[in-house]
Amino acid sequence: MSNSQPKPHLHRRTLLTGAAAGLAALGLPRGVFAQGAGPETTKAVLGYIALTDAAPLILAKEKGLFAKYGMPDVEVVKQASWGATRDNLVLGGGANGIDGAHVLSPMPYLIATGKVTQNNAPTPMYILARLNLDCxxxxxxxxxxxxxxxxxxxxxxxxxxxxxxxxxxxxxxxxxxxxxxxxxxxxxxxxxxxxxxxxxxxxxxxxxxxxxxxxxxxxxxxxxxxxxxxxxxxxxxxxxxxxxxxxxxxHPEKALGMRAEWVDKNPRAARALVSAVIEAQQYCDKPENKPEVAAIVARRQWFNVPVTDIAGRLKGDIDYGNGRVATGTPYGMKFWRDNASYPFKSHDAWFVTEEMRWGKLDAKTNVKALVAKVNREDIWREAAKAAGVAAADIPASTSRGRETFFDGKVFDPEKPLAWLESQSIKRAQA
The missing domain is CATH 3.40.190.10 (Periplasmic binding protein-like II)
Incomplete structure (x- = not known):
C-alpha cells in the first residue's frame, strides 16, 4: 500500500466524523453516530387509537421527528380497538401486525404474561416511555x-x-x-x-x-x-x-409499548424512536402549541372529529355537561411536564397490584420482578440524553414515591400487598 494512501481506520474515522458533521448541519443529533452506527432499521410500524394521548406519536410523524432521529420510514397506523392493538402486537410487524403502539399502560404486562392473548401464550413486551398523565x-x-x-x-x-x-x-x-x-x-x-x-x-x-x-x-x-x-x-x-x-x-396513563423481540434486535432504533417521541411530547406540552396539536389530531386521517371536542380538555378547560364548568384546571393532558414521559417503575407497580386486586394477574405475582422485566426506563434515559434533555429533567429515582388517591388511600410501591389488604372490595386475597 502506498504511503500516500490513508490508513483504513483513519479513512473510516474521517467518513464517520464527516457524516456526523453533516447530520449536525441538518439539525440531526450527533448521538446517532456516537457509537459508529445509526439505527439498525429506518422503519417501525406503530399502532394508535383515536385518543388525544396518541398525539406524541402523531406529532412525531407529522413534524418529521422520526426522520430527524434516523427513522424516516416509521408508520403510525390507526387501530380499531385495544383488542386489535393486542392482536397486532402479538403478530408483529414482520407478520403484517405492528412492532409497537400507543398502549394502555397495563397492556404490556397483560400481553407479556399471556393473560389476554390467544391460548394464554406470552408475547414479551417492553414499556419504553409514558406518553401522558391525566385527562x-x-x-x-x-x-x-x-x-x-x-x-x-x-x-x-x-x-x-x-x-x-x-x-x-x-x-x-x-x-x-x-x-x-x-x-x-x-x-x-x-x-x-x-x-x-x-x-x-x-x-x-x-x-x-x-x-x-x-x-x-x-x-x-x-x-x-x-x-x-x-x-x-x-x-x-x-x-x-x-x-x-x-x-x-x-396519574400515568398511556405508554409506548414495543415487542421485546424488536427492541432486542434494534436497540439503537428503539432509542431513536423514544428520542423522537420525547421531542414530540415537549412540543405538545407547550401551551402555545396546543391549538395546533388539537387541529392536527382532529384531521380526518387521524381522529376525524371536531377540533372543539379536543381543544378544551387538552388544556384543562372542562365543561362537565351538568352545569359545572371549570377553566384552567390542573386536569388537562400532560405530555412532558411533571415527568410525564418518564416510565416510573413505581407507577407500573401500582398497575400490576391493581391487576392482582381484580384477578387479572395471580395474587402471588412478584410485583418487583415483573416490573423489572417489562419496564425499560433505562432506554428512556439513554434516549432522553440523545434528545438533549437536561439532567435536571431526568428523574433521579425510578420511584415517584407514595401516591395518595381521592379517597385518602395511599399506595406505597415498596409495600404493594399492604395496598391490597387496604381494599374492602377485591377479588384477590393478599
Missing part, C-alpha cells in the same frame, strides 16, 4: 343527571341497585379488560361501595364507539380517554362525573 374521564348517562355524580359515586349506588332490583341490567363500559379505563372505573365504583363485578355488568366498547352506544341507551356510565367524554357533553348525551386526575392527581 381521561368517567361519564354518566343523562338518566342520572339529577344524581349529580362526581368523583364520589355514592349517589349512584342506590339508583343502580334499584334498577337491578327491577330486573334491568346496569351496564358500565370501559375499553379493555385490565386496561387503565377498566381500573379507573373499578376504583371509582368500589370507593363508593359498588362492586364492579357483582353490582353492575362491565362491558367492553372501543373508545370511538362510546358516545354512539350511550346515545342509544346501551350503557349507564363509561370510562374513556378524550376526546370522547367532551364529545358526549357537546352532543348533550350525558355528563362527566369526574376526570381521572380527580381520582389520582398526575
Amino acid at each position: 381521561q374521564g368517567i361519564s354518566v348517562s343523562n338518566d342520572y343527571r339529577d344524581m349529580k355524580a362526581t368523583a364520589k359515586a355514592g349517589a349512584l349506588k342506590e339508583a343502580f341497585a334499584r334498577k337491578k332490583a327491577e330486573g334491568r341490567e346496569v351496564k358500565v363500559a370501559m375499553t379493555f379488560p385490565g386496561g387503565t379505563h377498566d381500573l379507573w372505573l373499578r376504583y371509582w365504583l368500589a370507593a363508593a361501595g359498588i362492586d364492579p363485578d357483582r353490582d353492575v355488568s362491565t362491558i367492553v366498547v372501543p373508545p370511538p364507539q362510546m358516545v354512539a352506544n350511550m346515545k342509544v341507551g346501551n350503557m349507564d356510565a363509561f370510562c374513556v380517554g378524550e376526546p370522547w367524554n367532551a364529545q358526549l357533553v357537546n352532543q348533550g348525551v350525558g355528563y362527566t362525573a369526574c376526570t381521572t386526575g380527580e381520582i389520582w392527581a398526575k
